[in-house]
Amino acid sequence: MAFEGLAERLQGSMKKIKGKGKVSEQDVKEMMREVRLALLEADVNFKVVKQFVKDVRERAVEQEVMESLTPGQQVIKVVNEELTQLLGGEQSKLNTAQKPPTVVMMVGLQGAGKTTTTGKLALHLRKKHNRKPLMAAADIYRPAAIKQLETLGKQLNMPVFSMGDQVSPVEIAQKAVEQAKEEHHDYVLIDTAGRLHVDENLMGELSDIKEATKPDEILLVVDSMTGQDAVNVAESFDEQLGITGVIMTKLDADTRGGAAISVKAVTGKPIKFAGMGEKSDALEPFHPERMASRILGMGDVLSLIEKAQTNVDEDKARELERKMRTNELTFDDFLDQLAQVKDMGPIDELLQMMPGANKMKGMKNLQVDDKQIAHIEAIVKSMTKEERDNPSVLNASRKRRIAQGSGRNIQEVNRLIKQFEEMKKMMKQMTGMQKGKKKGGFKM
């Protein structure tokens, strides 16, 4: 899989932070050191790595991650967002001409996959966008390049424009555009010549084709397996010719992914497509966000978010447990619990899940109908802070006032206070039972 090695390393370096309920600055520092190494090992441009690490660290601190409720989640969210940005942010789609045909120049070094990709792109345009492309064979130097495109055309049942190898590439390109207009093709994909290295002659010829056909897109095809060489090639082509986008080939075989990650940051030009195999349909529009998620294993992060949330509940539960043990439980805690219970679903089921609950005497009295919750809330909210903190002050006149304030009758108020006392007693017993079995972890 693409980015396999990098994905593994990055996910490994974030593992420690994921499980943490609290994240210190030191934790972030350590994680980022590992992220930095992972990126360098994946052959990401070192300047890009440096900037990335700086950005993530700054944002992590800015967002006050240290005090957030779900710190692990937030740190990884920042990494994910910054990685998405690095890969280009929004998906960059193919430019189209106001008036067809859209002229696309395919450029790149020999062996990068230019001819194969020209066929793939033509097929993509026809299959996914219902377009009618024309491919043009303008590589007159490489033996059999023209033949290769013609064969590809036959396989895909896609028209190919060629004039042999005795005509200048500029003329071939111009004539191809003319023919596309006449035959109402909406795209012309010009397969240009490549060289083993970037050289002046090649750039001169490509510039001439550019001048003559005024392309809407100049797509540079680079082999992602060549790592930073691919990025250097992209830089040269952009400086000397001006490109509008990049197609990364052989991403299926590239476990490191350094070129794909650096190219946008270094050249400022987006990756528009990725080649994911040798077959003609193995071309995918490049989605930075999806790619980042894939590298970071966001499926994991989603479950992390859940876990982070449970961690918060665990903190509360621990505090609650302490209060229950020391008999400090207040009506505010009771309301708090009620609110949580409401979010969780039917109370009967919840009681079933509580360890030891079915063995408890008096449990039946505690079974609260969902509809009653609103009444209970009204009663508790009519109490003063003092009454909620210390229910023993509740005398007859206070109870009458509460009944009036909440619109419930006095019997209901009495019943609630009784149930609350019973619950306190029962919970004290239960925490005792729990303590014998395991530490912490009592949740309601």
Ligand code: GDP
């Ligand atoms: P050109 O010289 O740039 O025109 O390169 P070709 O189109 O002839 O491709 C060179 C080699 O790369 C061929 O063997 C292709 O099958 C292979 N290739 C191209 N794209 C991909 C890709 O996305 N994945 C893999 N695995 N191989 C590819």
